[in-house]
Amino acid sequence: xxxxxxxxxxxxxxxxxxxxxxxxxxxxxxxxxxxxxxxxxxxxxxxxxxxxxxxxxxxxxxxxxxxxxxxxxxxxxxxxxxxxxxxxxxxxxxxxxxxxxxxxxxxxxxxxxxxxxxxxxxxxxxxxxxxxxxxxxxxxxxxxxxxxxxxxxxxxxxxxxxxxxxxxxxxxxxxxxxxxxxxxxxxxxxxxxxxxxxxxxxxxxxxxxxxxxxxxxxxxxxxxxxxxxxxxxxxxxxxxxxxxxxxxxxxxxxxxxxxxxxxxxxxxxxxxxxxxxxxxxxxxxxxxxxxxxxxxxxxxxxxxxxxxxxxxxxxxxxxxxxx
Amino acid sequence: xxxxxxxxxxxxxxxxxxxxxxxxxxxxxxxxxxxxxxxxxxxxxxxxxxxxxxxxxxxxxxxxxxxxxxxxxxxxxxxxxxxxxxxxxxxxxxxxxxxxxxxxxxxxxxxxxxxxxxxxxxxxxxxxxxxxxxxxxxxxxxxxxxxxxxxxxxxxxxxxxxxxxxxxxxxxxxxxxxxxxxxxxxxxxxxxxxxxxxxxxxxxxxxxxxxxxxxxxxxxxxxxxxxxxxxxxxxxxxxxxxxxxxxxxxxxxxxxxxxxxxxxxxxxxxxxxxxxxxxxxxxxxxxxxxxxxxxxxxxxxxxxxxxxxxxxxxxxxxxxxxxxxxxxxxxxxxxxxxxxxxxxxxxxxxxxxxxxxxxxxxxxxxxxxxxxxxxxxxxxxxxxx
Numbered sequence: 001x002x003x004x005x006x007x008x009x010x011x012x013x014x015x016x017x018x019x020x021x022x023x024x025x026x027x028x029x030x031x032x033x034x035x036x037x038x039x040x041x042x043x044x045x046x047x048x049x050x051x052x053x054x055x056x057x058x059x060x061x062x063x064x065x066x067x068x069x070x071x072x073x074x075x076x077x078x079x080x081x082x083x084x085x086x087x088x089x090x091x092x093x094x095x096x097x098x099x100x101x102x103x104x105x106x107x108x109x110x111x112x113x114x115x116x117x118x119x120x121x122x123x124x125x126x127x128x129x130x131x132x133x134x135x136x137x138x139x140x141x142x143x144x145x146x147x148x149x150x151x152x153x154x155x156x157x158x159x160x161x162x163x164x165x166x167x168x169x170x171x172x173x174x175x176x177x178x179x180x181x182x183x184x185x186x187x188x189x190x191x192x193x194x195x196x197x198x199x200x201x202x203x204x205x206x207x208x209x210x211x212x213x214x215x216x217x218x219x220x221x222x223x224x225x226x227x228x229x230x231x232x233x234x235x236x237x238x239x240x241x242x243x244x245x246x247x248x249x250x251x252x253x254x255x256x257x258x259x260x261x262x263x264x265x266x267x268x269x270x271x272x273x274x275x276x277x278x279x280x281x282x283x284x285x286x287x288x289x290x291x292x293x294x295x296x297x298x299x300x301x302x303x304x305x306x307x308x309x310x311x312x313x314x315x316x317x318x319x320x321x322x323x
Numbered sequence: 324x325x326x327x328x329x330x331x332x333x334x335x336x337x338x339x340x341x342x343x344x345x346x347x348x349x350x351x352x353x354x355x356x357x358x359x360x361x362x363x364x365x366x367x368x369x370x371x372x373x374x375x376x377x378x379x380x381x382x383x384x385x386x387x388x389x390x391x392x393x394x395x396x397x398x399x400x401x402x403x404x405x406x407x408x409x410x411x412x413x414x415x416x417x418x419x420x421x422x423x424x425x426x427x428x429x430x431x432x433x434x435x436x437x438x439x440x441x442x443x444x445x446x447x448x449x450x451x452x453x454x455x456x457x458x459x460x461x462x463x464x465x466x467x468x469x470x471x472x473x474x475x476x477x478x479x480x481x482x483x484x485x486x487x488x489x490x491x492x493x494x495x496x497x498x499x500x501x502x503x504x505x506x507x508x509x510x511x512x513x514x515x516x517x518x519x520x521x522x523x524x525x526x527x528x529x530x531x532x533x534x535x536x537x538x539x540x541x542x543x544x545x546x547x548x549x550x551x552x553x554x555x556x557x558x559x560x561x562x563x564x565x566x567x568x569x570x571x572x573x574x575x576x577x578x579x580x581x582x583x584x585x586x587x588x589x590x591x592x593x594x595x596x597x598x599x600x601x602x603x604x605x606x607x608x609x610x611x612x613x614x615x616x617x618x619x620x621x622x623x624x625x626x627x628x629x630x631x632x633x634x635x636x637x638x639x640x641x642x643x644x645x646x647x648x649x650x651x652x653x654x655x656x657x658x659x660x661x662x663x664x665x666x667x668x669x670x671x672x673x674x675x676x677x678x679x680x681x682x683x684x685x686x687x688x689x690x691x692x693x694x695x696x697x698x699x700x701x702x703x704x705x706x707x708x
Contacts, residue, residue, distance in 0.1 A: 035444075036415040043407065138503065147455060147505040150435040151463075227407045229436035233365070234406055273412070276401045280363040 013306045021162050028158055038158070042226045044266045045161040046219045049168045051246040051258035053215030056172050058244070059252035059301075060181070061208040062188030063115065064123045066240045070130025071213040073235035074106055075099030075220025077137055080149045080230050092155040092225055096164070100217035106133070107213025108206060115205040118191070130240060138232045148231025149224075156226035164222060168215045173255055175211065184208050188253075249290060251297030256304040264298070353396040354389075354649060356381075356642075357416030357425035359437065364404025369429040369634055373451055374399065376638025377426060379626055380646070390650045402428055406436040413437035417444040423652075423660050424449065424645050429634070431455035434469075441468035446657035447664055449645050451637035454479075454582075456509060459683040468657075470664050470683050472644050472674070473637060476506055479581040479604045480513030482689040482705055483554065486602070487518065487579060490691075490705075493552040494523045497545050499538070499565060501557030502530035510556030510581055526550045531561060538565045542572050551576050558583040563592025570597040582606060585633050595697030604689045607636040607674040608702035611690070619673045633674075640672035675704065 008015070024041075027033040033041065050068060057065045079095030086094070114125040137143045175181045183204045186194040195201050224230050246265060250257030268286055272279045290298070358377060361370030381395050389395060398420045402409040409428050416422045417440065425441070425448045428434050434453040441448040449470040450458070456477050459469045487493045496518055501507030515525050526548050529541045542565075553569065553576060555562045562580055569578070570593075577600045584603040609620055609630060619639060623631040631639075648664035649655070667679045677687035688706040692699050 035418045036411065039411040039414050043411070145505055145508075146503065147457075148432055150432075150457075151439070151461065154439070223407070227410050227436060228439045229406050229410070229432065231406065231432050233432075273400050273415070276399045277362050279401050280403065 016306050017166060021158075024162075025158060039226075040266055040270050041158065042156060042161055042222070044263055045165045046223050046226075047243070047246060047262040047266065048165050048259050049215055049219040049222070050243045051250065051262050052168055052172055052255055053212040053219075054243050055247045055250075055252070055255060055258045056176070056184075056208050056215075057212040058247055059254070059258075060176060060188060061184040061205055062191075063205055063209065064119060065126045065209070065212070066123050066237070066244070067110070067126030067130040068212075068216050068243045069235040069237070069239035070126075070133040071103040071107055071216035072220035072223070072239065073130075073133055073137060073230075073232070074103040075217030076224040076230045076235070077143055077149070077220075078102050078217075079221035080152045080224040081142060083152055083155065083225060084149065087153045089155065092160075095225065096160075096218055096221040099221040100214045103217025103220070104210050104214035108210045111206045111209035111213075112202075115202060115209060127237065127240070130235075131237070134232045134235055137235075143232070146232060148229060148234075150229045152224055152228050152230070154226060154228060156222045161222060164218050168218065169255065169259070172211070172215070176255075180204065180207060185253075245287065249287070249297055251299040251301060253301035254297065254299040254303055257297055257299030257302075261298055353394045354655065355396050355398055355420060355422040356645065356649075357413070357420060357422035358397050358399040358427060359402055359409060359412045359416060359425055360399070360427040361404040361429055361433070362399075362401035364402075366404050366430055369452060370401075370404070370427070372632060372634030373427065373429050373638035373641070375627060376451075376623075376631070376635040376640075377642040379623060379635075380639045380642035382626075383622065384643075384646055390646055395646060398422060402433060404430075404433070406433050409433040410436045410440055413440045413448065414444075417441070417446045417657075422446065423649060423655055423657055424664075426450075426641055426645060429453070431458050434458060434471075438466050438469045442466065444657070445661070447645075447648075447661040449641060449664070451641035452634060455505060465682050468661055470644075470679065472641050472672070472677070472685050473606055474687060474689065475684060476509040476581075477513040479689065480510040480556065481517045483510075483579050483581065483602075483604055483691075484514045484517035484521070484523070486604075486691055486705060487552050487554070487577075488521050488523055491552070491577060491602075493577065495526050495550040496523060496552045496554055497526055497548070497550045498528045498554045498556070499541060499545075500528070500530050500555070501533060501561060503532040504557070506558075506583065507556045511554075514554055514556065531557075531565075533558075533561065535561055536564055538568050539572070541565075542569050542574065546572060546574065552579060553577075554579045556581060556583070559586040559589040559592065563589045566593040566601065567597045575600065577602060579603065582633065590697040593697070598694045598697040601694040602691055603694075604691050604705075606633045606690065608690045608692050608699060610692070610699055610702045611704075615671060616673050636673045640674050643672060644670055 028038060054068050057063050078099035082091050082095040082098060110129045114122060117125055138146055183199045186199060187201050187204060191201055246261050247258055250261030269283060272282050275282060358374060360374050361367050381397055385394050398416060400412045402412050413425055416425050425446060427450060429452045431453040434450045435458060437448050447468045447470060452473055453471050454473055454476050456475045459466055459471055498511050498515065500511040518525060527545050531538060555565055555578060562584055566578055580603040582605050585605050590598060620631060623635060647670060648660050648667060652659040652663040665679055669676055669678055675687040677685035680686050688704040690702055691705050692702045694700060
């Protein structure tokens with residue numbers, strides 16, 4: 001008996017994840033989660049990937065970046081272009097990894113010179129970078145200019161969304177727990193002190209930036225293969241701001257905060273769809289109210305992890321024994 | 324204490340708005356049509372104008388007793404001018420609200436994004452203003468569930484080239500195009516093709532990008548050339564300034580454009596005295612003496628207290644076109660409505676009478692409007708057969 005509880009405790013994280021996946025998959029199969037709710041689910045998962053990866057750059061490493069839409073668009077266009085020529089699962093996977101790698105390479109090349117800048121200057125430089133990417137897509141032959149690429153086959157489903165979302169979260173939380181992650185956090189806390197302690201700040205900033213760009217590329221690829229259509233204006237300045245809003249609302253420096261706020265904002269936006277014209281006014285009003293009462297974000301820098309369930313498991317039997 | 328009060332007030336306000344907005348429950352005696360438009364965001368003016376026209380048409384039809392004894396109910400959502408949101412909302416309208424047809428979005432991109440959803444759920448989508456050439460048809464053939472009631476961009480380019488040659492008798496053109504939009508590129512290409520095929524010559528072709536404000540360099544370089552007409556495929560923001568600067572430089576040849584000129588801002592940007600000898604193609608003109616047009620203007624003015632623009636007229640026609648299809652459909656399913664819409668013949672709307680061709684495009688006349696001192700002076704219908 002004890003052996004089993006111990007095993008369950010050890011595996012609790014994975015059991016919970018598997019259960020979440022299976023339950024939602026079943027709900028999709030019996031059509032309780034219909035096509036419309038699936039679209040909302042896709043938006044949530046894509047936003048979680050974007051927010052968690054931006055949180056690594058902005059919340060944990062303290063580098064204010066407005067370039068996330070740019071990295072996302074690289075992933076989206078790469079995946080779209082590959083899928084239009086090769087509409088198979090292999091093409092889809094190639095699109096995701098190709099897009100993510102390309103975004104990471106661009107992130108690395110852009111990060112190397114610009115991450116020597118700080119604060120507002122970095123924000124402007126990354127904003128400029130994302131505009132350059134957008135204008136390039138606007139004028140290239142292969143991206144079909146302003147009209148964008150349409151008729152992209154849909155390959156993204158709950159399985160891929162779940163795998164890539166959980167993958168992103170695990171990679172980033174593990175990175176943050178490693179010595180590299182601690183170096184990143186020390187840069188946020190005090191860059192000069194970190195440098196004095198012998199941390200190569202530029203190296204860690206570029207590392208965080210590249211990982212963030214890679215994940216944004218994945219999110220973009222999933223987006224393109226779900227919503228049938230990409231065009232340059234989708235990935236404008238406002239898209240970067242949208243992601244930043246999720247991060248700030250959830251709490252800079254809290255992965256679970258980003259997840260929570262991505263879900264919350266999508267739900268609010270969905271509920272407000274019934275109020276056509278008033279929708280964006282109410283949405284903005286809610287943001288203001290939340291920020292007034294939780295200026296540090298929903299979670300601040302606290303984390304909720306799946307360990308809760310583990311603790312719960314160990315708590316329940318022990319109480320029984322005590323009685 | 325103060326804080327609690329503030330929270331309470333905020334909650335009350337939100338609740339009140341929720342309560343006042345909650346829509347009446349629908350029943351089976353109504354026919355539901357989805358409205359998926361840009362009510363906020365970058366191109367909100369297009370969406371809002373279209374929806375005004377749609378609501379007017381639906382109100383008029385419901386007052387007259389509805390369709391086959393059933394009233395029309397519209398389910399309206401705001402897609403924030405975002406393609407992904409347009410796709411999501413089209414899915415919501417088709418699966419959750421169970422509409423028989425979806426109107427909108429207004430722009431070609433967002434409209435194209437909803438077409439795969441329409442095909443999957445077998446519910447037709449129709450737009451009043453998606454003018455890009457490949458909206459309803461591409462290399463894979465016609466998109467069965469997509470319809471539009473406006474002519475496409477290349478049609479306007481061809482039309483204006485014919486108008487310059489045949490109606491105005493002009494042979495030497497300069498093109499100043501907006502190279503940052505497909506709209507500008509498509510128009511320029513088709514104008515040039517038709518103009519040169521029918522005996523005209525394009526003396527020079529210059530380009531600008533969205534947001535430019537100083538066009539004097541372009542105008543100085545063409546000034547020395549021998550030409551008798553300028554064609555500006557682009558939107559009013561830049562076209563207004565080009566016209567003003569051209570007239571200031573003493574270039575007084577006729578200037579032609581397309582429906583991108585249709586905005587009251589054209590006059591404020593160019594100035595009334597510069598807007599002489601300017602012609603542009605459009606979907607509709609309020610000068611048209613056709614009783615259908617005049618009745619629409621009267622009706623529109625009595626509801627909204629303003630002069631209708633082209634988007635209002637297109638929205639009005641779109642709603643009537645789709646409802647006409649519903650009234651002829653054998654059953655109240657998306658598939659039957661699609662078949663009825665595809666079979667539309669000689670639909671008589673404010674923006675002209677038209678039939679739907681095999682590519683789901685309307686076959687209709689272009690309206691060419693002449694400006695004099697900044698005002699619409701005359702309009703004529705230009706049919707191309």
